[in-house]
Amino acid sequence: MVGNMKQPIVLVRCTKCEAHKPDTEFHKNNNSSNGLCCWCKECTNANSRRIRAELNTYFHPGEVYNKSTHRWDKVNVNF
Numbered sequence: 093m094v095g096n097m098k099q100p101i102v103l104v105r106c107t108k109c110e111a112h113k114p115d116t117e118f119h120k121n122n123n124s125s126n127g128l129c130c131w132c133k134e135c136t137n138a139n140s141r142r143i144r145a146e147l148n149t150y151f152h153p154g155e156v157y158n159k160s161t162h163r164w165d166k167v168n169v170n171f
């Protein structure tokens with residue numbers, strides 16, 4: 093007898109990219125009805141990167157991050 097130990101794959105629709113993905117592609121969220129985030133991991137990661145970039149711009153106005161020196165450089169704006 094072959095036992096099926098694997099959980100059936102449940103496809104969940106991501107409300108961000110609207111793709112149907114297995115529930116393993118979603119982070120857990122105890123506050124939601126199905127126990128999963130409404131956004132897939134890919135969208136969540138992309139969004140947190142975007143928020144971080146926006147926060148950097150917010151906390152470093154008029155500055156740009158220099159990847160080679162790892163420092164915030166002033167942007168020279170000539171009016």
Ligand SMILES: [Zn+2]
Nearest residue numbers: 106109132135
């Ligand atoms: Zn998505």
